[in-house]
Amino acid sequence: MLQVLACGAVVFPGLFFALRRLLPCVFKHWSDADVVLISERLVSSIHAVMATTAGVIVVSSCRGSVISDRHWLATYFVIWFGVPYMTYDIFAMYLSHYHRFRVKGHEDYKRHSLKTISTFVRREFLLVLHHIALLTILLPVTLVRE
Numbered sequence: 391m392l393q394v395l396a397c398g399a400v401v402f403p404g405l406f407f408a409l410r411r412l413l414p415c416v417f418k419h420w421s422d423a424d425v426v427l428i429s430e431r432l433v434s435s436i437h438a439v440m441a442t443t444a445g446v447i448v449v450s451s452c453r454g455s456v457i458s459d460r461h462w463l464a465t466y467f468v469i470w471f472g473v474p475y476m477t478y479d480i481f482a483m484y485l486s487h488y489h490r491f492r493v494k495g496h497e498d499y500k501r502h503s504l505k506t507i508s509t510f511v512r513r514e515f516l517l518v519l520h521h522i523a524l525l526t527i528l529l530p531v532t533l534v535r536e
Contacts, residue, residue: 398474405433406482423489430482437475441467468532473525480521484510 409429452459492499
């Protein structure tokens with residue numbers, strides 16, 4: 391089981407860093423901020439397609455109520471791809487924030503620091519809270535068996 395979780399933890403950061411290497415080769419006039427933003431959004435789109443496909447499979451295979459039925463894919467998708475994606479996405483959102491403000495010329499954004507992280511958390515508080523709540527509350531609730 392840990393191998394599968396580790397595999398999921400490699401998929402999203404791996405896609406992100408591969409796109410960060412590939413996109414500047416194709417789109418030479420893009421800034422670092424553009425590359426990071428588009429890479430983050432492409433990986434998010436891939437996760438959205440995976441989650442939607444898993445949801446359609448789960449809903450279409452339910453015999454009774456969607457609320458009370460259980461499907462192995464719902465549980466394993468959360469473990470394999472939900473937890474790794476939410477963790478990755480917090481990091482990717484920070485990088486996007488960092489590069490966006492660096493391009494705008496903010497003096498604090500010459501390098502990563504606790505100040506840039508705290509500014510990110512303050513500016514994107516609800517989004518960060520949403521990801522942390524999903525990781526610590528909602529995802530474990532989906533894994534509880536009745």
